[in-house]
Amino acid sequence: MNAAEAPTLRKTDRTKLFFILPAVVWIVIFTLFPLLYALYTSFFSFRFGRLNQFVGGTNFVRLFTDDNLHNGLRVTLVFVVITVTLQMLLGFSLALLLNREMRGKNVLRALMVLPLFATPVAMGYLGITLFYEINGPINALLAALGWGAVPWLSNPFWATVAIMVIDVWQWTPFVFLVSLAALQGLPPDLFEAAEVDGASSWQSFRQLTLPLMTPILWLILLLRLVEAFKVFDIPTSLTLGGPGRATEVYSLFTYRTALRFFDHGYASAQGFLLLLIVSLIVALIFRQIRTVYQEEGN
Amino acid sequence: MRRKTSPVQRILTSGVMALVLLWVLFPFYWAFVNSIKQPADTFRPGAWVPFWQFQPTLEHWIAELSILETRHALLNSTVIALGAATLSVLLGTAAAYALARFRFGKEGNANLTTWFLSQRILPPVVVVIPFFLIMRQLQLLDNVFALMLLNATFTLPFPVIILSQMIRELPKELEEAAYVDGATIFQGFLQVVLPLLLPGLVATWIICMAFSWNEFLLALSLTTKSAIPMPVIIAGAEHTRGVQFWYVGVRVLLTMLPPIVFALLAQRYIIRGLTLGAVKG
Numbered sequence: 001m002n003a004a005e006a007p008t009l010r011k012t013d014r015t016k017l018f019f020i021l022p023a024v025v026w027i028v029i030f031t032l033f034p035l036l037y038a039l040y041t042s043f044f045s046f047r048f049g050r051l052n053q054f055v056g057g058t059n060f061v062r063l064f065t066d067d068n069l070h071n072g073l074r075v076t077l078v079f080v081v082i083t084v085t086l087q088m089l090l091g092f093s094l095a096l097l098l099n100r101e102m103r104g105k106n107v108l109r110a111l112m113v114l115p116l117f118a119t120p121v122a123m124g125y126l127g128i129t130l131f132y133e134i135n136g137p138i139n140a141l142l143a144a145l146g147w148g149a150v151p152w153l154s155n156p157f158w159a160t161v162a163i164m165v166i167d168v169w170q171w172t173p174f175v176f177l178v179s180l181a182a183l184q185g186l187p188p189d190l191f192e193a194a195e196v197d198g199a200s201s202w203q204s205f206r207q208l209t210l211p212l213m214t215p216i217l218w219l220i221l222l223l224r225l226v227e228a229f230k231v232f233d234i235p236t237s238l239t240l241g242g243p244g245r246a247t248e249v250y251s252l253f254t255y256r257t258a259l260r261f262f263d264h265g266y267a268s269a270q271g272f273l274l275l276l277i278v279s280l281i282v283a284l285i286f287r288q289i290r291t292v293y294q295e296e297g298n
Numbered sequence: 299m300r301r302k303t304s305p306v307q308r309i310l311t312s313g314v315m316a317l318v319l320l321w322v323l324f325p326f327y328w329a330f331v332n333s334i335k336q337p338a339d340t341f342r343p344g345a346w347v348p349f350w351q352f353q354p355t356l357e358h359w360i361a362e363l364s365i366l367e368t369r370h371a372l373l374n375s376t377v378i379a380l381g382a383a384t385l386s387v388l389l390g391t392a393a394a395y396a397l398a399r400f401r402f403g404k405e406g407n408a409n410l411t412t413w414f415l416s417q418r419i420l421p422p423v424v425v426v427i428p429f430f431l432i433m434r435q436l437q438l439l440d441n442v443f444a445l446m447l448l449n450a451t452f453t454l455p456f457p458v459i460i461l462s463q464m465i466r467e468l469p470k471e472l473e474e475a476a477y478v479d480g481a482t483i484f485q486g487f488l489q490v491v492l493p494l495l496l497p498g499l500v501a502t503w504i505i506c507m508a509f510s511w512n513e514f515l516l517a518l519s520l521t522t523k524s525a526i527p528m529p530v531i532i533a534g535a536e537h538t539r540g541v542q543f544w545y546v547g548v549r550v551l552l553t554m555l556p557p558i559v560f561a562l563l564a565q566r567y568i569i570r571g572l573t574l575g576a577v578k579g
Contacts (some may be wrong), residue, residue: 019396117561216465
């Protein structure tokens with residue numbers, strides 16, 4: 001990408017700063033500064049929301065011994081692994097199946113956007129009625145299929161499943177829509193050539209579709225993982241982390257540490273552990289998707 | 299498209315499509331149908347189609363909308379979403395133009411873009427504590443203005459990435475012709491680029507509004523009373539009044555309808571936005 005051929009270089013230099021600086025300063029004030037402030041906070045103990053005393057690495061040591069935190073981490077990991085796997089498999093399969101000319105496809109595509117923008121908190125709240133144990137619609141359907149009533153929200157296992165079902169409902173369309181868009185961007189002549197050469201559908205899938213889609217699939221996976229680790233809204237409104245701590249995801253636990261128990265220093269340390277985990281995942285996967293962005297030419 | 303599809307295959311695909319639609323749309327219909335049911339009809343089996351299977355009513359809508367807290371929350375959500383999206387698009391458009399048309403050192407443009415996008419990686423719970431402490435210091439707790447600023451921050455990556463790509467797709471010759479005619483860079487930006495960018499600009503603004511409207515964690519942490527937006531109202535609702543299906547339906551729809559309508563309006567740009575520019579859609 002060439003620079004704009006503007007009158008004089010020096011003038012351009014000042015102009016380009018005028019355009020970019022507001023956003024840069026904004027991010028420094030509202031992201032970088034708070035992050036540094038959080039780091040500073042994490043070395044102090046707080047009592048009643050007041051900075052109390054310097055405690056060195058104590059808050060970070062607590063990360064290793066706090067069973068409730070480990071519970072939050074475990075709940076979140078299970079949630080992330082299962083929901084993201086399901087979303088990837090379902091979304092991509094569906095995109096493959098519907099990647100052809102057919103009636104109603106545009107309507108389907110438009111409607112698939114709806115879950116992505118359905119307020120997650122509201123979905124969790126609606127879930128209370130969807131998963132209602134006595135005569136709720138889901139249990140009514142299960143009863144019609146000859147199953148007994150599932151104790152969705154009162155049983156630790158089923159409560160976890162309920163949260164996952166809503167998340168899968170919400171985000172499978174994302175994998176579907178992005179995969180479908182990418183599938184339709186693949187060069188059709190390659191597939192025609194393969195067909196002329198007598199390749200079976202399975203062969204052209206294994207040797208053309210899959211390799212061509214791999215970078216995009218990595219990208220979708222990355223975006224989903226990052227987003228899934230932030231999970232907070234659905235468990236907060238559907239189960240409030242319960243029963244017990246069965247659905248107390250990481251962010252919910254940290255939120256409670258910070259704003260229920262006002263243990264700001266420790267909550268900040270928890271926040272950094274989460275940031276570390278997410279950053280590691282990004283670092284691991286980013287290498288795979290670098291090519292996707294480089295083709296853009298930035 | 300490429301291969302001939304057999305009738306069996308076509309029936310199979312249509313079947314799958316119907317199931318998918320049912321699965322995607324059911325929760326919305328469930329919320330709607332409950333919002334217009336009399337409490338007595340709530341658990342009555344086979345009450346699915348209004349007028350035919352049950353007598354619908356708007357009383358729960360009217361009752362909910364007459365609650366001052368709800369109206370206030372709707373207003374707060376609107377103010378926050380409008381303000382945050384506008385701020386975000388203003389800052390983002392300028393930055394997008396800079397990234398698309400100027401050069402910042404050898405790898406500067408790519409690095410700056412990545413830096414802006416990395417915003418979406420940050421789990422909000424990491425910065426909730428400093429935001430809380432800072433806003434308390436500035437006496438901005440329970441103030442819609444604080445949420446406006448923070449939502450603008452978290453949505454900033456969308457205009458930056460969507461619009462910088464769009465500007466790159468515009469032919470540079472148009473601006474250069476304007477320069478030849480004596481226009482300054484600012485005039486070129488305002489009079490040549492912005493008008494061409496308008497559809498994308500509006501779509502991005504709408505996407506930012508939807509995200510700000512749906513944001514929950516920061517809203518929950520930074521509001522206590524007068525600045526509470528819809529998502530926070532909804533989160534506490536079942537504990538104050540119990541699970542009344544009809545009110546759940548009304549509140550869920552009041553909360554979800556605006557972002558859903560926004561999403562349908564900005565349809566074309568959503569994939570590009572959500573994949574941070576990697577897939578055009």
